[in-house]
Amino acid sequence: MSLRSRAAGAALALAVPFALAAVPADATPVPDPDPLVWTDLTPTYTATADYQYEPFAVTDGYARAATCDRSGQGGAGYHYVKDAGLGSLDPAEPAGLLYETDADGRRALAGVEWIVRAGGAGTPPTLFGQSFQGPTAVPGVKEPVYTLRAWIWKDNPSGLFAPWNPTVTCP
Template sequence: MSLRSRTAGTVLALAVPFALAAVPPDAAPVPEADPFVWTDLTPAYTATADYQYEPFAVTDGYTPVGGCTKDTATGKGGAGYHYVNPAHVGSLDPAEPAGLLYETDSDGGRALVGVEWIVRAGTAATAPTLFGQTFQGPATLPGVGSVYTLRAWIWKDNPSGLFAPWNPTVTCP
Protein backbone atom coordinates (compact mmCIF):
# COMPACT_ATOMS: atom_id res chain seq x y z
CA MET A 1 0.00 0.00 0.00
CA SER A 2 1.46 3.40 -0.98
CA LEU A 3 2.01 6.26 1.44
CA ARG A 4 -0.58 8.31 -0.43
CA SER A 5 -3.19 5.54 -0.05
CA ARG A 6 -2.46 5.08 3.63
CA THR A 7 -2.60 8.84 4.19
CA ALA A 8 -5.97 9.12 2.46
CA GLY A 9 -7.39 6.16 4.34
CA THR A 10 -6.17 7.41 7.68
CA VAL A 11 -7.45 10.92 7.06
CA LEU A 12 -10.87 9.66 6.02
CA ALA A 13 -11.09 7.32 8.98
CA LEU A 14 -10.29 10.19 11.34
CA ALA A 15 -12.02 13.08 9.60
CA VAL A 16 -15.39 11.72 8.60
CA PRO A 17 -16.57 10.82 12.11
CA PHE A 18 -15.55 14.27 13.37
CA ALA A 19 -17.13 15.96 10.42
CA LEU A 20 -20.81 14.93 11.54
CA ALA A 21 -10.41 35.96 -1.86
CA ALA A 22 -13.15 36.06 -3.51
CA VAL A 23 -15.99 36.98 -1.24
CA PRO A 24 -17.56 40.42 -1.00
CA PRO A 25 -17.30 41.97 2.49
CA ASP A 26 -21.08 42.41 2.66
CA ALA A 27 -21.83 38.74 1.95
CA ALA A 28 -25.05 37.40 3.46
CA PRO A 29 -24.86 35.00 6.41
CA VAL A 30 -24.38 31.39 5.44
CA PRO A 31 -27.35 29.14 6.28
CA GLU A 32 -26.72 26.03 8.35
CA ALA A 33 -25.78 23.02 6.30
CA ASP A 34 -28.01 19.96 6.16
CA PRO A 35 -26.51 17.45 8.64
CA PHE A 36 -26.37 14.87 5.84
CA VAL A 37 -24.19 17.14 3.69
CA TRP A 38 -21.14 15.33 5.09
CA THR A 39 -22.17 12.30 3.04
CA ASP A 40 -22.19 14.51 -0.06
CA LEU A 41 -18.77 15.89 0.90
CA THR A 42 -17.14 12.44 1.18
CA PRO A 43 -15.87 12.61 -2.44
CA ALA A 44 -14.18 15.93 -1.65
CA TYR A 45 -12.40 14.36 1.34
CA THR A 46 -11.30 11.41 -0.75
CA ALA A 47 -10.15 13.55 -3.66
CA THR A 48 -8.17 16.01 -1.53
CA ALA A 49 -6.76 13.87 1.29
CA ASP A 50 -3.36 13.54 -0.38
CA TYR A 51 -3.15 17.33 -0.75
CA GLN A 52 -2.56 17.72 2.95
CA TYR A 53 1.00 17.30 1.70
CA GLU A 54 1.12 20.47 -0.42
CA PRO A 55 3.67 19.21 -3.02
CA PHE A 56 1.13 16.54 -4.13
CA ALA A 57 -1.36 19.33 -4.94
CA VAL A 58 1.21 21.15 -7.05
CA THR A 59 2.14 17.92 -8.86
CA ASP A 60 -1.54 17.35 -9.66
CA GLY A 61 -2.00 20.79 -11.28
CA TYR A 62 -2.92 23.12 -8.41
CA THR A 63 -0.93 26.36 -8.54
CA PRO A 64 -0.76 29.14 -5.94
CA VAL A 65 -2.59 32.35 -6.93
CA GLY A 66 -2.01 35.54 -5.00
CA GLY A 67 -0.96 35.79 -1.38
CA CYS A 68 -2.72 34.93 1.83
CA THR A 69 -6.31 36.20 1.75
CA LYS A 70 -8.07 37.70 4.75
CA ASP A 71 -11.17 39.81 5.28
CA THR A 72 -9.70 43.26 5.85
CA ALA A 73 -13.06 45.04 5.48
CA THR A 74 -14.97 43.46 8.37
CA GLY A 75 -12.38 41.28 10.11
CA LYS A 76 -14.39 38.05 9.81
CA GLY A 77 -11.28 35.92 9.36
CA GLY A 78 -9.15 34.52 6.62
CA ALA A 79 -9.27 32.14 3.70
CA GLY A 80 -5.53 31.50 3.50
CA TYR A 81 -3.55 30.76 0.37
CA HIS A 82 -5.50 29.76 -2.74
CA TYR A 83 -4.24 27.01 -5.02
CA VAL A 84 -6.26 26.65 -8.22
CA ASN A 85 -6.44 23.84 -10.75
CA PRO A 86 -7.63 25.49 -13.99
CA ALA A 87 -8.92 22.14 -15.29
CA HIS A 88 -11.50 22.09 -12.47
CA VAL A 89 -12.73 25.69 -12.75
CA GLY A 90 -16.43 25.45 -13.60
CA SER A 91 -16.85 21.97 -12.14
CA LEU A 92 -19.73 21.30 -9.75
CA ASP A 93 -18.47 17.78 -9.09
CA PRO A 94 -17.85 17.29 -5.35
CA ALA A 95 -14.71 15.29 -6.20
CA GLU A 96 -13.24 18.12 -8.32
CA PRO A 97 -12.91 21.31 -6.30
CA ALA A 98 -11.06 23.90 -8.35
CA GLY A 99 -9.42 25.45 -5.32
CA LEU A 100 -7.56 24.34 -2.24
CA LEU A 101 -7.15 26.61 0.78
CA TYR A 102 -3.98 26.46 2.86
CA GLU A 103 -2.64 28.29 5.89
CA THR A 104 0.88 28.47 7.24
CA ASP A 105 1.46 25.75 9.81
CA SER A 106 3.69 25.91 12.90
CA ASP A 107 6.67 24.56 10.92
CA GLY A 108 6.37 27.24 8.23
CA GLY A 109 4.83 24.81 5.72
CA ARG A 110 1.32 24.76 4.33
CA ALA A 111 -1.63 23.04 6.02
CA LEU A 112 -4.76 22.25 4.00
CA VAL A 113 -7.80 23.84 5.66
CA GLY A 114 -10.53 23.85 3.02
CA VAL A 115 -11.63 23.36 -0.55
CA GLU A 116 -13.38 25.67 -2.98
CA TRP A 117 -15.52 25.26 -6.06
CA ILE A 118 -15.03 28.08 -8.56
CA VAL A 119 -17.32 28.97 -11.47
CA ARG A 120 -16.56 31.88 -13.78
CA ALA A 121 -19.21 34.58 -13.38
CA GLY A 122 -19.45 35.00 -17.15
CA THR A 123 -20.63 31.41 -17.58
CA ALA A 124 -23.52 31.68 -15.13
CA ALA A 125 -26.20 34.37 -15.13
CA THR A 126 -26.93 33.63 -11.48
CA ALA A 127 -24.86 32.10 -8.73
CA PRO A 128 -24.85 28.29 -8.92
CA THR A 129 -25.71 26.04 -5.98
CA LEU A 130 -24.02 22.94 -4.58
CA PHE A 131 -24.73 21.01 -1.36
CA GLY A 132 -27.85 23.16 -0.95
CA GLN A 133 -25.66 26.28 -0.73
CA THR A 134 -25.64 29.26 -3.09
CA PHE A 135 -22.18 30.32 -4.25
CA GLN A 136 -20.78 33.67 -3.05
CA GLY A 137 -19.94 36.45 -5.49
CA PRO A 138 -19.29 37.44 -8.09
CA ALA A 139 -15.90 38.65 -7.00
CA THR A 140 -12.41 38.69 -8.45
CA LEU A 141 -9.96 35.88 -7.78
CA PRO A 142 -6.37 36.75 -8.79
CA GLY A 143 -5.31 34.89 -11.88
CA VAL A 144 -8.85 33.63 -12.58
CA GLY A 145 -11.04 36.73 -12.93
CA SER A 146 -14.69 37.28 -11.98
CA VAL A 147 -16.04 34.17 -10.28
CA TYR A 148 -18.63 32.67 -7.99
CA THR A 149 -17.14 30.56 -5.20
CA LEU A 150 -18.24 28.08 -2.58
CA ARG A 151 -15.83 27.24 0.22
CA ALA A 152 -16.08 24.18 2.43
CA TRP A 153 -13.91 24.06 5.55
CA ILE A 154 -13.53 20.29 5.57
CA TRP A 155 -9.98 20.14 6.89
CA LYS A 156 -10.25 22.75 9.67
CA ASP A 157 -13.25 23.52 11.83
CA ASN A 158 -14.87 26.89 11.17
CA PRO A 159 -16.89 28.37 14.05
CA SER A 160 -18.71 30.53 11.46
CA GLY A 161 -20.02 27.45 9.64
CA LEU A 162 -18.97 24.75 7.23
CA PHE A 163 -19.65 26.88 4.14
CA ALA A 164 -18.85 30.34 5.56
CA PRO A 165 -16.73 32.50 3.25
CA TRP A 166 -14.23 33.34 6.00
CA ASN A 167 -12.78 31.29 8.83
CA PRO A 168 -11.92 33.30 11.97
CA THR A 169 -9.32 30.69 12.96
CA VAL A 170 -7.37 31.05 9.69
CA THR A 171 -4.74 33.78 9.91
CA CYS A 172 -2.28 35.28 7.49
CA PRO A 173 1.31 35.96 8.56
Protein backbone atom coordinates in the same frame (compact mmCIF):
# COMPACT_ATOMS: atom_id res chain seq x y z
CA MET B 1 5.62 9.65 -0.68
CA SER B 2 4.88 6.04 -1.44
CA LEU B 3 1.71 4.43 -2.73
CA ARG B 4 1.19 3.13 0.82
CA SER B 5 1.25 6.72 2.14
CA ARG B 6 -1.31 7.79 -0.45
CA ALA B 7 -3.51 4.82 0.49
CA ALA B 8 -3.26 5.85 4.13
CA GLY B 9 -4.35 9.35 3.12
CA ALA B 10 -7.40 7.93 1.37
CA ALA B 11 -8.31 5.88 4.46
CA LEU B 12 -7.98 9.00 6.58
CA ALA B 13 -10.25 10.87 4.18
CA LEU B 14 -12.98 8.30 4.73
CA ALA B 15 -12.69 8.52 8.52
CA VAL B 16 -12.54 12.34 8.85
CA PRO B 17 -16.24 13.07 8.12
CA PHE B 18 -17.26 10.78 10.96
CA ALA B 19 -14.68 12.22 13.36
CA LEU B 20 -15.69 15.80 12.57
CA ALA B 21 -19.34 14.98 13.17
CA ALA B 22 -18.56 14.33 16.86
CA VAL B 23 -18.79 17.64 18.71
CA PRO B 24 -17.80 18.07 22.37
CA ALA B 25 -20.80 18.45 24.72
CA ASP B 26 -19.79 21.97 25.76
CA ALA B 27 -19.36 23.24 22.17
CA THR B 28 -22.00 25.27 20.39
CA PRO B 29 -21.61 24.23 16.77
CA VAL B 30 -23.00 26.17 13.85
CA PRO B 31 -25.64 23.82 12.43
CA ASP B 32 -25.16 22.61 8.88
CA PRO B 33 -28.15 23.11 6.62
CA ASP B 34 -28.40 19.37 5.97
CA PRO B 35 -27.09 16.78 8.46
CA LEU B 36 -26.19 14.48 5.55
CA VAL B 37 -23.80 17.06 4.09
CA TRP B 38 -20.85 15.20 5.68
CA THR B 39 -21.77 12.13 3.63
CA ASP B 40 -22.09 14.31 0.52
CA LEU B 41 -18.56 15.62 1.17
CA THR B 42 -16.96 12.15 1.39
CA PRO B 43 -15.82 12.28 -2.29
CA THR B 44 -14.22 15.66 -1.55
CA TYR B 45 -12.26 14.27 1.40
CA THR B 46 -11.13 11.29 -0.68
CA ALA B 47 -10.11 13.44 -3.65
CA THR B 48 -8.16 15.98 -1.56
CA ALA B 49 -6.60 13.84 1.19
CA ASP B 50 -3.25 13.61 -0.60
CA TYR B 51 -3.08 17.41 -0.84
CA GLN B 52 -2.45 17.65 2.89
CA TYR B 53 1.11 17.19 1.59
CA GLU B 54 1.25 20.49 -0.34
CA PRO B 55 3.75 19.39 -3.05
CA PHE B 56 1.18 16.84 -4.32
CA ALA B 57 -1.23 19.70 -5.09
CA VAL B 58 1.40 21.51 -7.16
CA THR B 59 2.38 18.28 -8.95
CA ASP B 60 -1.28 17.65 -9.79
CA GLY B 61 -1.69 21.05 -11.47
CA TYR B 62 -2.78 23.42 -8.69
CA ALA B 63 -1.03 26.81 -9.09
CA ARG B 64 -0.06 28.66 -5.90
CA ALA B 65 -1.12 32.24 -5.32
CA ALA B 66 1.60 34.36 -3.74
CA THR B 67 -0.67 36.29 -1.39
CA CYS B 68 -2.72 35.19 1.58
CA ASP B 69 -6.38 36.20 1.25
CA ARG B 70 -7.89 37.92 4.31
CA SER B 71 -10.90 40.10 5.16
CA GLY B 72 -12.32 41.66 8.32
CA GLN B 73 -14.34 38.44 8.79
CA GLY B 74 -11.34 36.11 8.78
CA GLY B 75 -9.03 34.47 6.31
CA ALA B 76 -9.22 32.19 3.31
CA GLY B 77 -5.49 31.57 3.24
CA TYR B 78 -3.45 30.85 0.13
CA HIS B 79 -5.47 29.84 -2.92
CA TYR B 80 -4.20 27.03 -5.11
CA VAL B 81 -6.22 26.95 -8.34
CA LYS B 82 -6.41 24.25 -10.99
CA ASP B 83 -7.54 25.84 -14.27
CA ALA B 84 -8.90 22.52 -15.53
CA GLY B 85 -11.29 22.45 -12.54
CA LEU B 86 -12.81 25.91 -13.09
CA GLY B 87 -16.54 25.48 -13.56
CA SER B 88 -16.69 22.05 -11.91
CA LEU B 89 -19.66 21.30 -9.66
CA ASP B 90 -18.36 17.80 -8.97
CA PRO B 91 -17.76 17.25 -5.22
CA ALA B 92 -14.60 15.27 -6.10
CA GLU B 93 -13.16 18.05 -8.29
CA PRO B 94 -12.87 21.37 -6.45
CA ALA B 95 -11.00 23.93 -8.55
CA GLY B 96 -9.34 25.48 -5.50
CA LEU B 97 -7.52 24.41 -2.37
CA LEU B 98 -7.11 26.73 0.64
CA TYR B 99 -3.91 26.55 2.67
CA GLU B 100 -2.65 28.41 5.71
CA THR B 101 0.85 28.56 7.15
CA ASP B 102 1.17 26.24 10.16
CA ALA B 103 3.34 26.73 13.25
CA ASP B 104 6.29 25.05 11.49
CA GLY B 105 6.09 27.44 8.52
CA ARG B 106 4.64 24.81 6.16
CA ARG B 107 1.42 25.05 4.21
CA ALA B 108 -1.48 23.21 5.87
CA LEU B 109 -4.64 22.34 3.93
CA ALA B 110 -7.65 24.06 5.53
CA GLY B 111 -10.43 23.89 2.94
CA VAL B 112 -11.51 23.49 -0.64
CA GLU B 113 -13.23 25.81 -3.08
CA TRP B 114 -15.41 25.35 -6.14
CA ILE B 115 -14.92 28.21 -8.60
CA VAL B 116 -17.27 29.06 -11.48
CA ARG B 117 -16.74 31.96 -13.88
CA ALA B 118 -19.41 34.64 -13.37
CA GLY B 119 -19.65 35.36 -17.12
CA GLY B 120 -22.40 37.99 -17.01
CA ALA B 121 -25.45 38.47 -14.88
CA GLY B 122 -26.25 34.80 -14.33
CA THR B 123 -27.63 33.25 -11.19
CA PRO B 124 -25.01 31.83 -8.80
CA PRO B 125 -24.88 28.03 -8.91
CA THR B 126 -25.62 25.81 -5.92
CA LEU B 127 -23.88 22.74 -4.54
CA PHE B 128 -24.70 20.79 -1.35
CA GLY B 129 -27.79 23.02 -1.06
CA GLN B 130 -25.54 26.09 -0.74
CA SER B 131 -25.54 29.10 -3.07
CA PHE B 132 -22.16 30.26 -4.33
CA GLN B 133 -20.84 33.69 -3.21
CA GLY B 134 -20.00 36.44 -5.67
CA PRO B 135 -19.22 37.52 -8.18
CA THR B 136 -15.86 38.08 -6.53
CA ALA B 137 -12.14 37.96 -7.26
CA VAL B 138 -9.97 34.94 -6.46
CA PRO B 139 -6.16 35.19 -6.44
CA GLY B 140 -4.86 33.39 -9.51
CA VAL B 141 -8.08 33.77 -11.54
CA LYS B 142 -8.28 36.73 -13.92
CA GLU B 143 -12.04 37.22 -14.24
CA PRO B 144 -14.84 37.55 -11.65
CA VAL B 145 -16.13 34.23 -10.32
CA TYR B 146 -18.68 32.64 -8.02
CA THR B 147 -17.18 30.56 -5.22
CA LEU B 148 -18.24 28.04 -2.63
CA ARG B 149 -15.78 27.22 0.15
CA ALA B 150 -15.95 24.18 2.40
CA TRP B 151 -13.73 24.14 5.50
CA ILE B 152 -13.31 20.37 5.59
CA TRP B 153 -9.72 20.17 6.83
CA LYS B 154 -9.93 22.90 9.51
CA ASP B 155 -12.87 23.69 11.76
CA ASN B 156 -14.61 26.98 11.08
CA PRO B 157 -16.67 28.46 13.94
CA SER B 158 -18.56 30.53 11.33
CA GLY B 159 -19.81 27.38 9.61
CA LEU B 160 -18.72 24.68 7.22
CA PHE B 161 -19.58 26.71 4.11
CA ALA B 162 -18.81 30.21 5.41
CA PRO B 163 -16.77 32.32 2.98
CA TRP B 164 -14.22 33.31 5.64
CA ASN B 165 -12.69 31.39 8.53
CA PRO B 166 -11.80 33.53 11.58
CA THR B 167 -9.22 30.93 12.69
CA VAL B 168 -7.23 31.17 9.42
CA THR B 169 -4.48 33.74 9.75
CA CYS B 170 -2.06 35.23 7.28
CA PRO B 171 1.58 35.68 8.27
